[in-house]
Amino acid sequence: MKNRMLYLIFAIILILPFVLQDVNFQHITIMFLIFAGLGEGWNIITGFTGQTSFGHAAFFGIGAYTSTIMFYKFGISPWIGMILGALFAAGISAVVSYPCFRLKGHYFAIATLAVAEIIKQLFVSWDYVEGATGISIPVKPDSFWMMQFHKSKIPYFLIAYVLFIVATLVAVAVEKNKMGYYLKAIRESHEAAEALGINTTRYKLYAMMISSAVTAVFGTLYAQYILYIDPFMVFGLDISMKIVLLTVLGGLGSVYGPIIGAAILIPLSEYTRVFLGGTGKGIDLMIYGALIVIVACFEPRGVLGLFRRTKKRGAQYAKTTA
């Protein structure tokens, strides 16, 4: 029943850019898919496992830089870069988070924030990757293998769509199986999880690796879509925060959360940019902020919690009137 809802959402998203053939709108759907996918990845470590990461930009950036450098320096297909980027991100996340997992709660969150900033600074001062100047990806004729399309946005949309579905299904697979139960047990109580025979460190590590690999994949796609990257753009706190905010707004710990959150925040941010131009920079973040405050105060489970509450109330109403 629940999965049917998910397939319905997939189907609706697929027809969007073909119904409204506006380039701007197509751009928004692509950004929506990228950020919804990022939210799905982040949800695995934070929503399911309860380990708040404010540093997912690190893995996003690693994905973007891995494929871009391989293409820029050696002409290797971004598809290969995407896979390698995901592996790198998983490896680095394991090395970085293993010591961080000794920290609990807020301290873990702060550590992830710090790690992401450190990685950003490393890239800023690393000459081999053009430092703070960033890299413009050399323009090539339209080709699937080189993941570049200039005539239409539809191919980008389709790639983003497939990756988004993969990310969502990964999240569903994690949630429905043993691993999902284990991760949620860790979120609810560390001690209880250990007493149930769960190797908490190992499972947190698995969750982090899957989460960062998913994040890196979208980093590659983003780089190929924008065709320019610099450390501030891909490693910035902006990216980390956007992922956090949209998932929290939609509903933490549910596969629907990031989809709902991205569907609200991405159009908001893109349209304010279109209508307000340079002067409006940051307005979307102000609205984000206000929304988050409202959500945190009234419904910590996000928009999804709001749905569930009204549904429950409706059911109760039906019961009392029947």
Added chain:
Amino acid sequence: MPRPLLEVQNLTMKFGSLVANDDVSFVVNEGEIVSLIGPNGAGKTTLFNCISGFYKPFSGKVIFDGKDITGKSTHQITSMGLTRTFQIVKPLKDMTVKENVLTGAFLHANSKREAENLTDQVLRMTHLWDKKDMLAGSLTIADKKRLEVARMLATKPKMIMLDEAMAGLNKTEIKEAMELCVNLNKNGMTLLIVEHVMEAIMPISNRVVVLNAGRKIAEGSPQQIINNEEVIKAYLGERYYAKSRQINGGI
């Protein structure tokens, strides 16, 4: 000849200069119900934490099923078949009762189906079947304690340790908990129970170990313990002494 399942040898645990457990040794044999009693602050929960791997003992050894488990992590100890409940219950609040138990059942199940079958079995045995779809956070304290036991049983343990599983329960609930313990024991389960509710554990225990201020002051059958002068002075109190005399006199 009974086979020792859990052996605690000269276990000492210190927090700074505070000695919580001082050279404690005892044995739990296979198929026994042993209870651990003592006044508040005697070091019962600390001892539990040392045995179950939450604390690493300062010195001494813990041997379970012939293997040294001193300093092993909790999840390893649980996998070997020794598991515990918590004095302050730790339900997985945002998960349903069924999901709570299922999480434990995955430990020795090869598939989700197998884990689900085991979960159903455990839920029926612990009388939680009717509440299986409720969120664990919304249960009453008695049911939360029952859930602790159910979740633990789902890990298919050889021996379980209950940390004040009956505190805060009413008479009927205590009786149900006692029955559950006895039934488990009949099916071959070994139990180590920390409890303050004397009326509940004295009748079902094979042996009783008494701690006071970190030291073991007595060990023996419930009969021996309730007549032990030192135990009465330290813990049971004159009233229990008089009451037990009455009961014994009646018999």
